[in-house]
Amino acid sequence: MLFDREALEMASSEAVAAYHAGLFPADEAVVDLTAGIGADTIALARRGPVIAYELDPNRADLLRHNLGVFGLDVDVRVGDGLAHPAAPYVFADPARRDTARRSRQVDAYQPAPADILAAHPWAQRLALKLSPLLIDDAFPKLAEGRPFRLEFLSYRGECPEALFMIGSEVEETWRGAVHLESGDRLATADLWDHVDEAQAYLYEADPAAIRAHALGSFGLAGLGDSNGYLTGDELIESPWLRRYRVLSDGPGDDRKTEHRLRELGMGTPEVKLRGLHADPVKLRKRWKQTAGHPGVVVLYPTGPRIRHAIVEAI
Numbered sequence: 001m002l003f004d005r006e007a008l009e010m011a012s013s014e015a016v017a018a019y020h021a022g023l024f025p026a027d028e029a030v031v032d033l034t035a036g037i038g039a040d041t042i043a044l045a046r047r048g049p050v051i052a053y054e055l056d057p058n059r060a061d062l063l064r065h066n067l068g069v070f071g072l073d074v075d076v077r078v079g080d081g082l083a084h085p086a087a088p089y090v091f092a093d094p095a096r097r098d099t100a101r102r103s104r105q106v107d108a109y110q111p112a113p114a115d116i117l118a119a120h121p122w123a124q125r126l127a128l129k130l131s132p133l134l135i136d137d138a139f140p141k142l143a144e145g146r147p148f149r150l151e152f153l154s155y156r157g158e159c160p161e162a163l164f165m166i167g168s169e170v171e172e173t174w175r176g177a178v179h180l181e182s183g184d185r186l187a188t189a190d191l192w193d194h195v196d197e198a199q200a201y202l203y204e205a206d207p208a209a210i211r212a213h214a215l216g217s218f219g220l221a222g223l224g225d226s227n228g229y230l231t232g233d234e235l236i237e238s239p240w241l242r243r244y245r246v247l248s249d250g251p252g253d254d255r256k257t258e259h260r261l262r263e264l265g266m267g268t269p270e271v272k273l274r275g276l277h278a279d280p281v282k283l284r285k286r287w288k289q290t291a292g293h294p295g296v297v298v299l300y301p302t303g304p305r306i307r308h309a310i311v312e313a314i
Contacts, residue, residue: 033081053081154208188214252306267292
């Protein structure tokens with residue numbers, strides 16, 4: 001396959017692209033409005049017929065080459081996908097105008113998501129790949145009162161995208177997270193409680209579950225003001241959670257933490273933190289131990305204070 005750097009950085013992984021393709025019927029043509037170098041186009045073409053648009057003639061050449069590598073026959077068109085007549089099945093991965101970072105504003109995309117939706121008002125299913133960093137209000141504004149589906153995807157411990165879907169096949173609004181490796185889904189659910197001290201077990205939530213505001217799905221309490229650490233006295237198993245046994249919990253004082261690490265016989269710990277502006281590498285050097293078994297120091301805020309939990313992975 002052939003690439004250019006910018007297009008490769010924006011391209012979907014093979015597993016994510018396959019998930020996109022699975023959203024559409026196998027015997028129906030899908031219009032890919034922003035084909036790029038072909039990551040999603042390839043997955044869509046493995047599923048069924050595709051019409052693929054790419055504005056850049058050079059990228060269109062890369063796209064044709066990459067499709068040929070897999071022996072796939074696709075109608076590739078050089079031009080603006082927004083010029084395509086209204087279609088029942090549409091996919092788009094609009095480019096960020098500032099490619100150096102993922103924007104929190106929906107108007108930072110080209111083509112604009114609102115223009116894509118306006119061009120296909122009678123779509124049965126229209127899917128947009130967007131940044132998970134978009135502000136929450138952006139999605140209902142795009143829907144303009146219509147039902148929509150919003151999925152924050154989890155893949156290999158990261159949240160690579162927010163997948164926004166709308167159309168006549170989307171009959172009810174649903175917001176949540178989808179774990180691609182396990183197939184598990186979490187609907188948005190607020191936390192029922194927060195506690196300041198870690199209980200018997202500490203859990204680190206998947207970024208997609210955090211972004212989907214789905215941390216209330218586990219029956220656990222939020223740990224301090226960390227937005228991502230959960231705690232409870234029951235050991236539970238979930239593809240959404242990394243599990244740790246709590247060995248100590250106390251004030252996040254450097255010397256006290258170092259002393260407690262020695263008491264527990266721990267070596268130089270891994271350092272994790274949420275909701276704090278600190279350098280884990282510097283902290284790890286500060287708490288360097290010459291010997292001992294591995295462990296983790298979790299730092300988290302509780303209002304103006306900082307606490308530590310010394311834990312070991314399960």
